Each structure stands twice: as structure tokens, then as C-alpha cells.
Amino acid sequence: MIGTIAWRELRDLYSSASGWLALAAAQLLLAWMLFAQLEIYLKIQPRLTAIDSPLGIGDLVIAPTLASAALVLLLLVPLLGMGSLADELRSRRMTLLLSSPLSATSLVLGKWLGLLLACLPVVVLVMAMAVALGMGSHLDSGRLAAGALGLLLLIALASAVTLWFSSLGEQPLGAAALSWGLLFLLWFLDASGSEGLGLFSLKRHLEPFFLGMVPSESLVWFLTLTMAALALAIHRIWQLEGGD
Amino acid sequence: MIQERDILLQASGLGRRDGRTQRLEGLDLVLRRGQVLGLLGVNGAGKSTTLALLSGALRPTSGRVEILGIDLHRHPRRAKRHLGLLPERPPLYPNLTVDENLDFAARLRGMKGRAARSARERIKRQLDLAAFGARLCGRLSKGMAQRVGIAQALVHEPQVVILDEPTAGLDPAQARELRTLIGDIRSRCGVLLATHILRDVEELCEEVLILRDGRLAAHERLHERNRIRIHLLRPPEKETLERLPGVAGVRSQGGGWFELALDDAPAELAREIALHDWGLDAYVPRRHDIESLVGILVGIDEEAA
Numbered sequence: 001m002i003g004t005i006a007w008r009e010l011r012d013l014y015s016s017a018s019g020w021l022a023l024a025a026a027q028l029l030l031a032w033m034l035f036a037q038l039e040i041y042l043k044i045q046p047r048l049t050a051i052d053s054p055l056g057i058g059d060l061v062i063a064p065t066l067a068s069a070a071l072v073l074l075l076l077v078p079l080l081g082m083g084s085l086a087d088e089l090r091s092r093r094m095t096l097l098l099s100s101p102l103s104a105t106s107l108v109l110g111k112w113l114g115l116l117l118a119c120l121p122v123v124v125l126v127m128a129m130a131v132a133l134g135m136g137s138h139l140d141s142g143r144l145a146a147g148a149l150g151l152l153l154l155i156a157l158a159s160a161v162t163l164w165f166s167s168l169g170e171q172p173l174g175a176a177a178l179s180w181g182l183l184f185l186l187w188f189l190d191a192s193g194s195e196g197l198g199l200f201s202l203k204r205h206l207e208p209f210f211l212g213m214v215p216s217e218s219l220v221w222f223l224t225l226t227m228a229a230l231a232l233a234i235h236r237i238w239q240l241e242g243g244d
Numbered sequence: 245m246i247q248e249r250d251i252l253l254q255a256s257g258l259g260r261r262d263g264r265t266q267r268l269e270g271l272d273l274v275l276r277r278g279q280v281l282g283l284l285g286v287n288g289a290g291k292s293t294t295l296a297l298l299s300g301a302l303r304p305t306s307g308r309v310e311i312l313g314i315d316l317h318r319h320p321r322r323a324k325r326h327l328g329l330l331p332e333r334p335p336l337y338p339n340l341t342v343d344e345n346l347d348f349a350a351r352l353r354g355m356k357g358r359a360a361r362s363a364r365e366r367i368k369r370q371l372d373l374a375a376f377g378a379r380l381c382g383r384l385s386k387g388m389a390q391r392v393g394i395a396q397a398l399v400h401e402p403q404v405v406i407l408d409e410p411t412a413g414l415d416p417a418q419a420r421e422l423r424t425l426i427g428d429i430r431s432r433c434g435v436l437l438a439t440h441i442l443r444d445v446e447e448l449c450e451e452v453l454i455l456r457d458g459r460l461a462a463h464e465r466l467h468e469r470n471r472i473r474i475h476l477l478r479p480p481e482k483e484t485l486e487r488l489p490g491v492a493g494v495r496s497q498g499g500g501w502f503e504l505a506l507d508d509a510p511a512e513l514a515r516e517i518a519l520h521d522w523g524l525d526a527y528v529p530r531r532h533d534i535e536s537l538v539g540i541l542v543g544i545d546e547e548a549a
Contacts, residue, residue: 004351008337008344015339096335096396099299100352101321242260242303 001102005110006117013080013118022079026072026122033068034129037061057137058212062130066147066210069126070154073119074187077158078179081115082172084163085233090170094240104237108163108230115159123151143212150209153222154202158183160229167236250277252326252434253298253404257307260293267293268458271307275404275434280426282449283438290458291438292408298436299329299406311404325354328402328433332409334393338382342373342392345381346399353400367395371425387418394422398429405429406436411444423447472513476500477523488516500525 013019041060048055088094097107127148130139161182166175183202190201198204205218253275260267268290275281285291296302298309300316300323309316314323336345343364350360368374371391376384381392390410397405410426411419419441426435426448437448445452445466454462479500486494490512493505506513517524 001352004348008340008348011344012337012339091335092331092333093335093337095296095299095301095331096329096349097352098301099324099327099329101324101354102352103321241301242305 001106002110002113005102005107006114009084009111009114010117013114019080019118022076023121026076027125029072030065030069030122030126031129034061034065034133037064038133057133058140058143061133062139062144062147063210065130066126066151067207069122069151070206071187073122073151073154074158074183075180076122077115077119077155078162078165078176078183080118081159081162082166082176082179084111084115085166085237086170086172086175089167089240090172098237098241104234104241107237108167108233112156112159112163112230112233115163116155119155119159120152123148123155126151140212146209146212146214149214150206153209153219153226154206157202157222157226157229160226160233164229164233164236167233167240251275252277252312253436254310255298255307258294258297258304258309259306260297260302261305266458268297268455269306271453271455271460273453275436277403277432277434278430279450280430280435280437280448282445282452283436283455284440284445284452285455289455291455293458294455295329295331295406295408295436295438299327300324301329325400326403328397328400328405330390330393330397330405330407330410332412334389335396336381336384336389336392338380341378341380342368342384342395343377345392346395349396350399353402355400363399363401367399370398371395387414387421390414390418390422391425394425401432403433404436405433406438408438409440410437411439411441419443471503471505471529473497473501473503473526473528474517474524475526476502476517477525478521480520480522488513 038061041057044060085094088097127144130144130147133139134144158179162175162179165178165182166172168175168178186200186202188201188203190198190204192198200221205215205221208215208218251274253273255271255273258271258273259269271290271294273281283291283294293302297304298316300309300320303317309323311323311326314326316323337348340348346364346367347360350363355363365374368377371394373391373395376388376392381389384392394407394410397407407426411422414422423444426437429435430448435448437444439445449466452462452464452466453460454464477500479502482494482496482502485491485502485504490507491504492507495503497503504513514524514527
């Protein structure tokens with residue numbers, strides 16, 4: 001049943017021009033950022049060689065591009081997922097879903113999986129660009145894999161948060177605005193100056209992945225927040241069914 | 245004779261309270277195979293709440309619902325497989341084709357792969373949708389979208405079909421077509437029909453439940469075997485008619501018209517009328533007239549009126 005919901009979600013997102021346009025815009029933006037980073041790198045490369053710097057293309061091109069990809073995904077995921085449940089509520093299709101032999105958990109997980117899969121092409125294309133770049137230089141595949149994992153965790157979290165906000169009302173744009181608000185608040189928490197708040201910063205937990213590390217505390221942070229947002233969305237559906 | 249196995253949907257003491265608002269209270273109903281049961285009520289009477297409770301989209305705060313003897317709220321997945329629902333607005337995904345919407349509905353009800361595809365093709369043939377499989381649902385006319393909505397509700401061959409205002413917003417030809425369709429499907433299932441349109445009730449329903457302020461205001465049988473209207477050319481006093489054997493009640497409607505409730509078959513009454521030479525001019529086995537339903541709907545006591 002989760003697969004059925006996920007397939008429908010994916011099919012719905014990419015059956016309209018807006019889904020493809022959003023994906024194309026994200027890809028163009030990321031390609032432009034990659035080439036901009038590459039141009040800077042090519043300009044400073046002779047000086048780096050002269051001072052025997054250990055910094056290479058992975059640090060100066062790939063890591064910043066992945067960080068840019070993270071920001072693009074923070075914008076893209078709420079845009080694609082804002083109507084996921086809000087549209088069902090607005091169009092009264094939720095009645096069909098709730099009257100079918102489908103649990104609230106299956107519904108939310110199916111929607112989440114569909115959104116995750118819809119955003120996956122961005123990660124695949126970013127990685128494809130990085131691998132293409134690596135053909136002309138040496139790239140650490142472990143570092144690339146860690147970067148891909150970081151982006152996947154980010155999509156998982158952003159999708160769960162968007163789903164939760166989308167379950168709260170019938171207005172997709174409201175859900176997108178709330179999702180952007182929360183995700184960017186988490187992103188910029190490390191700029192607050194408070195060490196305590198900084199521990200919860202999305203940016204602080206994501207950056208190590210782009211440097212080739214997979215910190216267990218960051219893994220736990222992403223998984224905990226993702227599961228909490230999914231649990232809230234499931235609870236909301238349960239409330240819609242009349243659960244107290 | 246009605247057998248226990250013919251009962252498809254049964255609600256007892258069904259109620260829903262949201263905070264201080266009692267949306268529905270103590271509703272009992274039984275839907276049998278081959279029956280079209282009407283559910284009437286003005287806006288805010290509790291119709292939507294009733295349908296949500298009966299379809300499992302909302303949990304009751306009191307009472308229970310059984311579909312084919314399966315408790316809907318204890319075993320929702322088992323019970324809901326036997327249920328087909330057409331909400332007031334057909335629940336279609338406009339970006340998906342008719343085929344994709346029907347596939348999705350079949351899979352939602354637990355059908356898989358080839359079974360879902362063959363069910364889709366069967367229902368398309370039945371509802372004359374075969375030529376529209378590749379059409380995007382967002383581009384269908386209202387009547388056609390309603391037809392696809394019904395196909396969605398029936399694709400898994402449910403035993404219990406719940407239709408909410410199925411003819412609302414359709415032109416007269418489309419509405420007639422849809423009524424014919426509902427008449428056709430009734431033989432293999434039970435249909436609960438919520439509507440504002442009295443024509444639907446008149447043509448399709450044997451019984452109606454009328455809700456008012458979240459309570460059952462009336463349970464009317466539309467084909468009353470023992471209620472008749474007669475017109476007498478030389479009418480006696482109402483009291484004389486009341487004293488006739490087999491007559492349980494009389495209402496004088498003026499101009500020689502009477503409405504009679506009978507204990508026995510009408511043959512005995514016909515003999516009495518002939519014997520007294522009251523001139524039986526018209527004899528109408530009485531169908532519960534639709535105006536009296538309107539009276540009950542809006543809360544006007546028929547007798548008082």
C-alpha cells in the first residue's frame with residue numbers, strides 16, 4: 001500500500017509541467033554554481049600548487065557545490081511537497097483515502113517516500129556532475145558517497161517537515177512557507193552565536209558529510225527529526241479520522 | 245424473507261461528538277442487499293458526518309458500524325475492502341488519466357497487478373468509459389467525472405456502496421442516466437444514497453432516513469402497501485369510514501378524497517364501498533408523497549400543517 005501511494009505521488013508530481021520545470025531550474029542553478037566554483041578553482045590552482053596546498057578540487061569545487069545543492073533542495077522540497085496532503089484535504093480526496101483500507105502510517109510513509117523519490121534526481125544529477133568532473137582529476141569516492149548520504153538525509157528531513165505542515169491545512173502555500181521557515185531557521189541556528197542552539201543547527205550537522213565524514217551524532221540528529229516530523233504527520237491524519 | 249446474510253451494513257447507536265457539539269446521536273440503520281436506502285437532511289442535519297462514520301473516514305464517539313458483520317472500527321482494513329464510496333465531489337486526481345485513477349482506486353482497496361487491471365477494464369466497459377481511458381481526469385466534463393467517480397467506487401465490486409449527492413450539478417439527461425446506473429447496480433449490492441434531490445429519492449429508494457439536527461427524525465417507507473387514497477363521488481362522513489372493518493385510520497383531504505390506512509388487504513374495503521354505493525371514482529395505492537418528506541426534512545409536523 002505504501003508503494004501504491006508513493007507511485008501515485010511521484011506520478012502526480014511529474015505529470016505536470018511544474019514538477020519538471022522545478023527540477024530543470026534546480027539542475028540549471030546547480031550546474032551554474034558548479035561551473036562558477038570550477039572557474040574560481042582554475043584561477044587559484046597555480047597559486048595552490050606553488051604553496052603546495054593540500055586543498056584540491058574536492059574541497060574547493062565539490063564541497064561548495066554540495067552545500068549549494070543543499071540550499072537548492074531546501075527550496076525545492078517544500079515547493080514539490082507543499083500540496084502533498086493539503087491538496088488531498090482541499091479537494092476532499094482525503095475522504096477516499098480515509099475510507100480505504102489504508103492506515104495513517106501507510107498514507108504518510110507512502111507520501112514521504114514519493115516525495116523523497118521525486119527529489120532524488122537532483123542528488124543523482126549533482127553526483128553525476130561531480131563524477132564527470134572526477135574523470136579529469138582525482139576524486140575520493142568515499143567523500144562523494146558521504147556527500148550523497150548527507151543530501152539524502154536532508155531530503156528525508158525536508159520531506160517529512162513539509163508533509164507535516166501540509167497535513168495541517170488546505171493551503172499548500174502556507175505549508176511551503178512554514179516548511180521554509182522551519183528549515184531555514186534550523187539552517188541558520190549556528191549563526192545565533194549560542195553554542196547550545198548551534199548544536200541543533202542543520203548546517204552544522206550537514207557540513208561534515210560534504211567533507212567526507214559520517215558523524216554518528218549527525219546521523220542520529222537527522223533520523224530523530226525526520227521520524228518526529230513523520231510521527232506528527234501521522235498523528236494529524238489520525239486526528240482527521242476523529243481520534244482524540 | 246429477509247435473512248441475516250442479506251444485511252450488508254448495520255449501524256447501531258451511532259454518534260459523534262466534537263467538543264460540546266453533538267454532530268450525530270443514536271443513529272440506527274440497516275442496509276440490505278438489493279436495497280437503495282435514502283439519507284435525507286438539510287445542510288447541517290448530520291448527513292456528511294453520518295457518511296463519514298459509515299465509510300470509516302471518521303471514528304464514532306458512540307455506537308458501532310458493521311459491514312458484512314465486520315466491526316468497521318475494530319477491523320477497519322477488512323471491513324473497508326467491502327465498501328465503495330463516491331463523495332460529493334468525485335475524488336479524482338486531475339493530472340492522472342482515467343485509467344490511472346481507476347488503477348489507483350483498485351489498488352487502494354487491496355487489488356493487485358493483473359486483477360486490478362482486469363477490474364479496471366470491466367468497470368470501464370460497464371460504465372461506457374472504454375474510450376476515455378487515456379483522457380486526463382482534469383479535462384472531463386462534470387457528468388463524465390461523476391461517472392469516473394462511480395467507477396472508482398465500484399471497481400473492486402463492493403457489497404456496500406455509499407453515494408453522496410451523485411446527481412448534484414448534473415444536467416437532467418446525465419442525472420437520468422446516473423439514476424438508471426444506480427438502479428442497475430442495486431441487484432448485486434446495497435446502496436446508501438445521500439441526496440437533496442427528491443426526484444432521486446422518489447425513483448430509487450424504498451426507504452428513507454431523514455436526519456434533523458443530528459438525530460433520526462423519521463424512517464419512512466416510500467412504498468406503503470397498506471396506505472391508499474380514494475375518491476368517492478358520494479362521500480360519507482369521515483367517522484363512517486373510520487368504523488369500517490379493516491380501516492386503521494382516515495384523513496379527509498376534501499373534495500371526496502380520503503387517505504386511508506388499512507389493517508387488511510384493500511379488497512374488503514372495496515366491497516364495503518360498493519355495498520354502501522359511495523361511488524368509488526379513484527383508487528390510488530399511496531406512495532409516501534414527496535411533499536410530506538419535505539415537511540419532515542424542514543421540521544414541519546405534517547398533521548399540524
